[in-house]
Amino acid sequence: MKIDDIVSKNFSNIFEPKLLQEICKYGILKNAESRKTILEIRREIQFIPFIVAGIAKVKRRDGTGNGIFLHYLIENQTSAISVTYAQEHKKSEIRIKTEGNVTYIAVPVKVVNSWFSKYESWRNYYFKLNQKQTSILIEKINDIAFNNLEYRLLKYLEETSIVKNDNVIYRKHFDIARDLKVSREAVSRILKKMEKEEVLTLGRNKIILN
Structure with a gap:
């Protein structure tokens, strides 16, 4: 075009x-x-x-x-x-x-x-x-300033999902940590917690919002 x-x-x-x-x-x-x-x-x-x-x-x-x-x-x-x-x-x-x-x-x-x-x-x-x-x-x-990392992480994932119009987010924990300026370990820990709460499902280099 x-x-x-x-x-x-x-x-x-x-x-x-x-x-x-x-x-x-x-x-x-x-x-x-x-x-x-x-x-x-x-x-x-x-x-x-x-x-x-x-x-x-x-x-x-x-x-x-x-x-x-x-x-x-x-x-x-x-x-x-x-x-x-x-x-x-x-x-x-x-x-x-x-x-x-x-x-x-x-x-x-x-x-x-x-x-x-x-x-x-x-x-x-x-x-x-x-x-x-x-x-x-x-x-x-x-x-x-006012919200904890879990709130920020979920908001980040939801925003990415909306923009891409896809509930599957292909992103490494390291890249998410860099975007949020926190440690990879903290991101991985919270993502595992969210998975246990059935908020999302973790895959290899991808996150599926339930």
């Missing part, structure tokens, strides 16, 4: 015609395999990725192997955080990595920044997306 058809299919009910034309003119359609980094920390942001198929994961990392999962990006979304960094000419402080195969449109930062003064539909889209993603981040902070 050509970029014109994809843009029309995904964004015609969101953006005005002239903005759609700019996305087609300046955007580059890209395909990324699973676990491919689209945007890296401490790098200049050259383009803004708009997801048109698949799921990407947004993480905050400190550059020494430590990080925490923030939220997912799904079809017709981009990262409001990356747009904000680009507006302020700052390097990225997040990593965007694919979950499975992902198709996205990469639009140069200079072009995206110009949309704020030209298109009301873009401003509305950005502010709504920013509000939604900010709310998710505030909720994450509340969970870390």
Whole structure:
């Protein structure tokens, strides 16, 4: 499918015609395999990725192997955080990595920044997306501060299940621990407890929500 058809299919009910034309003119359609980094920390942001198929994961990392999962990006979304960094000419402080195969449109930062003064539909889209993603981040902070790990782990699994539309989650305990910034042993212990309570079923590198 050509970029014109994809843009029309995904964004015609969101953006005005002239903005759609700019996305087609300046955007580059890209395909990324699973676990491919689209945007890296401490790098200049050259383009803004708009997801048109698949799921990407947004993480905050400190550059020494430590990080925490923030939220997912799904079809017709981009990262409001990356747009904000680009507006302020700052390097990225997040990593965007694919979950499975992902198709996205990469639009140069200079072009995206110009949309704020030209298109009301873009401003509305950005502010709504920013509000939604900010709310998710505030909720994450509340969970870390006020809820125990079992609650956070179950919420993480349920969120992943909803986004992927599948009650089978293919993920290692180690990867879950990295996303939640806790020890693998703690994750394994709580998952076994949940299995005994028949909340889920554990398999080899997969978790089935009952």
